[in-house]
Amino acid sequence: MIQIQHLYKSFEDREVLKDINATFKDGEINLIIGQSGSGKTVLMKNIVGLLTPTSGSILYDDRDFVSLSKKEKIKLRREMGMIFQSAALFDSLSVLENVMFPLNMFSYDCYEDRKKRALDCLARVNLVGAENKFPGEISGGMQKRVAIARAIVLEPKYLFCDEPNSGLDPKTSIVIDELISGITHEDNITTIVNTHDMNSVMGIGENITFICEGRAEWQGSNKEIMDASNQKLDDFIFSSDILRQAKELHDQQKGIKV
């Protein structure tokens, strides 16, 4: 479980995160949603330690990441996996080498075992046969799947995904969502997904944190989102015609039932 307590982050005079409090549960897909520029990515970067918060604490199973020593931070980082918006694969390495990279750095297994483990992960994300290709030779969706395989190869306790569906078509987005969801539930990982894709919100959002202008405005599940009485959340979620109609239908049905 990851807990954020009274987190503030400022860049010179500009306060980007203001008193964020949130809890991200084990074995669940925790989504951080919000408009572009609301502070989602800054929050994610603070959680993974790429930025240092101005004040507040980030508790990884009661270990405060902010106050850990450098060595302890490195140790904790080895329990994390991250999927970046741009996949962030190493261009000079093949797909297999990319997936094997964390094993090569941290595992003391022999080469054959490391390769087997990497191939297993590639099979898990349905990428059998692509191991000798380079990142520049595969599609965006495949790159994201390689990034997922690389993130899970060391069996992390915490998985972070920064807009994993950005730049992908709806069908491929669903595939990526299902993969992340499957891995989270099977391996009981604490997964945090940063997204503004409404399909992901409605499909896999078990614990959603809505960020607006640097504040955590609402927290709940995708089942509760329809009934959330938060104007800012409603404005964000139901901004598209289809979702607004769905909301109206839901309200009508609820009214009939009542």
Added chain:
Amino acid sequence: MRRFCKIEIKYHSINTTKIVLTIKSGLTHLGQYVQLMGRALTQPDRWRMFFKQYVTEMFQLGYNSIGIVLIISFFIGAVICLQIKLNIQSPWMPRMVVGYTTREIMLLEFSSSIMCLILAGKVGSNIASEIGTMRITQQIDALDIMGVNSANYLILPKIAGLMTIMPILVTFSVCAGILGSYATTLMGTTTVPELDEGFRYQFNQWFFWCGMIKAIVYAFIITSVSAYKGYTVEGGSVEVGKASTDAVVLSSILILFSDIFLTSMLT
């Protein structure tokens, strides 16, 4: 008069502010560079990975530069020989002075300093753009999140690789320059025995080692400065291009500065 004084005071204060800001910025960069080197020059997380990278970097930065080093050195050696023959030699000078001067120029300055300046352009821009692109495409963030010391993993093999291969490149450069000067004998400007005598005349072995020491220092300057420029890129492709140019300019200036100190210290 009072107005003129006011303008002058204002102009003076703007200038002072600019100087203070420039010094502050320079010190900030120096501090960041030292911090980055502190992270880079530590024991690698995995020696196996380090050696793999080290060999790759030696190949990419050094082996791939052999061609340009040989071509430039060959022609510069030939031109130095011709220029000395045409401009310095007179009936009062011994004939071997052409070979002697060519050897000293190649050994003391051209093959070590000027060749490193040329390599600062090729290798420096390569390193800055490679690491800069890794920075903007979040590959460095990916390494950091994995718990890998990204500075150490990316920069140390480059520094070690170029510092290893640079003395070899300098040796190749000296040899190519001397070959180039021999090639001028085909034009009839000088003869092989004259050049031979000049090349062997009062040869001081220490001058060769001076070139090697200089080459190692310049290799460190080129790789560390270019890696710093690439590692600290913020923004997009325009900034990567700017970092690449800055890396070449800054490492060239530092090579020229350190050349003065090294020359006075070593000779």
